[in-house]
Amino acid sequence: MSRDPTSFLGDEYSALVQSDLDWKIRTLQGPSTPWCHIDGKKVLMLCSNNYLGLTNHPALKKAAVDAVTTHGAGSGSVRAIAGNMDLHIQLEERLAHFKRAEASLVYQTGYAVNSGLIPQLVGEQDLVVSDELNHGSIIDGVRLSRAERAVYKHADTADLARVLDEAEKHSPQYRRILVITDGVFSMDGDIAPLDEIAKVSGEHGALVYVDDAHGEGVLGEGGRGIVSHFHLDRRQVQIEMGTFSKAFGVVGGHVSGSRDLTNFAYNKSRTWLLSGSHPPAVAAACIAAIDVLENEPERVQTLWRHTRHFKKSMSDLGFDIGKSESPITPIMVGEAEVAKKLSARLFEEGVFALPIVFPMVAKGKARIRTIMNAALTPEDLDFAIGAFGKIGKELAIVAQH
Ligand code: PMP
Numbered sequence: 165m166s167r168d169p170t171s172f173l174g175d176e177y178s179a180l181v182q183s184d185l186d187w188k189i190r191t192l193q194g195p196s197t198p199w200c201h202i203d204g205k206k207v208l209m210l211c212s213n214n215y216l217g218l219t220n221h222p223a224l225k226k227a228a229v230d231a232v233t234t235h236g237a238g239s240g241s242v243r244a245i246a247g248n249m250d251l252h253i254q255l256e257e258r259l260a261h262f263k264r265a266e267a268s269l270v271y272q273t274g275y276a277v278n279s280g281l282i283p284q285l286v287g288e289q290d291l292v293v294s295d296e297l298n299h300g301s302i303i304d305g306v307r308l309s310r311a312e313r314a315v316y317k318h319a320d321t322a323d324l325a326r327v328l329d330e331a332e333k334h335s336p337q338y339r340r341i342l343v344i345t346d347g348v349f350s351m352d353g354d355i356a357p358l359d360e361i362a363k364v365s366g367e368h369g370a371l372v373y374v375d376d377a378h379g380e381g382v383l384g385e386g387g388r389g390i391v392s393h394f395h396l397d398r399r400q401v402q403i404e405m406g407t408f409s410k411a412f413g414v415v416g417g418h419v420s421g422s423r424d425l426t427n428f429a430y431n432k433s434r435t436w437l438l439s440g441s442h443p444p445a446v447a448a449a450c451i452a453a454i455d456v457l458e459n460e461p462e463r464v465q466t467l468w469r470h471t472r473h474f475k476k477s478m479s480d481l482g483f484d485i486g487k488s489e490s491p492i493t494p495i496m497v498g499e500a501e502v503a504k505k506l507s508a509r510l511f512e513e514g515v516f517a518l519p520i521v522f523p524m525v526a527k528g529k530a531r532i533r534t535i536m537n538a539a540l541t542p543e544d545l546d547f548a549i550g551a552f553g554k555i556g557k558e559l560a561i562v563a564q565h
Contacts, residue, residue: 265420266421
């Protein structure tokens with residue numbers, strides 16, 4: 165009798181479970197609010213990407229409900245065929261204005277931007293130069309591109325310059341060179357030196373692509389992102405991508421730059437052309453999120469005030485908080501078992517903060533990754549800090565006194 169061809173599914177899953185590498189996913193029962201219900205327990209959310217607390221903002225919810233009433237539940241098609249709604253166009257116009265770009269293009273997700281656009285920007289005759297800690301969606305886009313690839317040391321512009329110098333000597337000459345970096349690195353919370361990256365890249369005639377998923381709503385004037393943070397312009401950073409799934413509180417990817425860029429992108433990205441467009445509620449909620457960012461810039465200030473308070477308190481307690489420069493604060497504990505234990509005990513005490521362990525980060529670099537949220541109150545922060553202090557001492561991660 166022939167072997168069951170599906171047996172690898174169970175075998176591989178069991179292997180993951182045995183090595184404790186399987187995802188143990190918790191369930192949110194209700195909205196993603198600072199205090200929320202997860203697996204039947206009321207806990208303080210400290211690990212969502214909901215930086216500005218917009219996931220449950222009344223204006224976003226109302227916009228979504230209204231759009232269902234006026235435009236229905238779905239768009240009916242991919243945008244290129246019959247699913248291009250006035251709401252999608254309005255969203256792109258609003259985003260371009262917010263980003264101070266000539267044009268913006270919205271994709272279904274940020275993953276769809278990176279995996280769909282990068283392979284069109286570069287191909288076999290080109291070189292793509294990537295920071296060693298770039299997000300997985302960039303890595304997938306680069307893989308699909310078939311371009312030659314080079315990796316530079318994390319956030320190290322001298323190493324980037326070395327790679328670009330070497331590339332100049334390449335024969336035959338590359339048709340195009342694309343330098344790609346995350347804006348804020350999602351595991352460590354540090355900020356790419358985009359000003360220097362743009363300078364070095366410009367000197368070598370290379371294009372710059374920044375993934376600002378964690379910089380939007382956080383950095384720059386009114387949360388306009390990393391390009392604004394470094395006072396750069398579109399000649400220096402030609403391709404700025406981002407997502408509506410983090411600070412904007414909804415879902416969807418986007419790219420901003422010149423009109424030539426967006427015309428090129430929608431005509432060529434297979435992820436954009438071959439996949440259904442956002443339901444009206446999503447597009448309308450994203451527009452409302454831009455309204456909130458434009459009209460309530462104090463949310464960004466609150467986010468930073470909370471971030472400074474949390475980082476200082478955690479550091480005063482004796483925790484190693486890494487080298488973050490953003491509302492992402494990793495609590496470095498080293499071994500995976502310690503991170504998992506800390507996370508489990510925090511949950512029991514009423515704080516939800518996920519452990520990040522190998523293979524997401526290098527072995528010995530396990531951590532709890534916390535992400536600040538402007539919707540937390542000072543009392544919420546004290547509660548979270550108190551829980552960390554208590555369990556940090558209990559697990560001997562920090563000193564007793
Ligand atoms: N880039 C970075 C740096 C991210 O953290 C993420 C989300 N994890 C993405 C891209 C993908 O964004 P989306 O959730 O919109 O697919």
